[in-house]
Amino acid sequence: MDLLALADFNLVARHGGFGRAARAAGRPKATLSRRVAELEAALDLRLFERGPRTLKLTEEGRALHERTGMLLAELDETAAVIASGSAKPRGRLRISAPLLFSQVAMGKLAAEFAARHPEVRLEVTTEDRAVDMVEEGYDLVIRVNPETNESLVGRIFMRDRLIVVASPALGRPVGERPVPAVVRGPDGGDAWHVGAPGGRSRIVFEPVLHLSSLIMVRDAIRAGIGAGCLPISLVCHDLTAGRLVQWGDIDGPAIALWTLYPSRRLLSARVSAFLDHLKQAFPNGTPDELASYVAG
Structure with a gap:
């Protein structure tokens, strides 16, 4: 050819x-x-x-x-x-990242990366949908629990888990009495299935607020209006400070954040540099690391 x-x-x-x-x-x-x-x-x-x-x-x-x-x-x-004569990263680097990770961490990550690699023109787009990397011209995407895609390869760089939290003033329910809840989106269900030291249980809830952002959900829970389900990385400092209490871990698969890129090409120097940057920021990929990075 x-x-x-x-x-x-x-x-x-x-x-x-x-x-x-x-x-x-x-x-x-x-x-x-x-x-x-x-x-x-x-x-x-x-x-x-x-x-x-x-x-x-x-x-x-x-x-x-x-x-x-x-x-x-x-x-x-x-x-x-x-x-x-140089493998120095340079050129345009387009990244798509999910909303929550972008809100809490991507601004700081991008600034540090830009300072370290001034010849790379970094562009980050925030969206939760599964973008078409090739059609839309992305070099790297970050996704939460992505579906299997044979045309892409990647790696997990962060793990998290969902927990149910509430203000200490909001008493934990007894039996099937519903508790007020703050949920993300228009359809948040009607019960959480959680695991706790005392065994598994079902917490029935009635939404009092429907919000589109997990940051808003967290802030409303802090205000005491209801309980909610959030990633532990988003609330671990609140738990340590006693502003929130944990009612249990959500039963189900853990949260995994992946970096994905096309498999039919060599990794460019700029993509490799950003992957290394993530590894340095989150060497163990734990929720505590993400919370500390955001608070630091």
């Missing part, structure tokens, strides 16, 4: 048209069109659907772009690094 033609194909796919790609690269539009046509002929595949005013990737074209675009970018970066 002609790598130059493949690079031109990815250039056109990335910019969504021959004209835009030609202007971005400062190259003749006719040359790009010819090179893509030659690649299609060599592969015996139509890579673009060409309309009077639109250009759209075919299913085969999309698959080729997803599998080769990042790889070619990494080859370009590797060549630039070798030419400069």
Whole structure:
């Protein structure tokens, strides 16, 4: 396969048209069109659907772009690094991270990383949805308990667990009497199943507040309006100070924060540097480390 033609194909796919790609690269539009046509002929595949005013990737074209675009970018970066005689991280680094982790830790992490690696242009987007790394151009994503994805590899860098907490003034319920609760989102259920030193139990609750952020949930619980379910890293200092008390651990899988990146490419120097940065910030990946990092 002609790598130059493949690079031109990815250039056109990335910019969504021959004209835009030609202007971005400062190259003749006719040359790009010819090179893509030659690649299609060599592969015996139509890579673009060409309309009077639109250009759209075919299913085969999309698959080729997803599998080769990042790889070619990494080859370009590797060549630039070798030419400069340095493996120093540089260039753009786009990261997607979940809301809560971003709110409590990402600002500090990003500032420290930027100070340590001034030639990296770090961009962090906060969202809980599962982004398409290749389609949306992310180098690294952080996700909570992600679903298995054969096109991605990654590692766990932090573990947490959910607990039920309340103000000391709010007495723990007896029997099936519901307790007032602060829940995240419109549908928070009606009971928590918890494990405690005395054995497993079921805590029935009635929501008095529905909030969209766990930070807001924590603050409302601190105010004594009701009990709630939160990651222990978010409230461990409140538990130590006696502002909150723990009613039990939620039964279910633990919380695991993962870093994910495409498996069909070499890790760039900037992605490796950020992974090392996370490891230095959270060497053991415990909830106490996260709480201490946020409070420090």
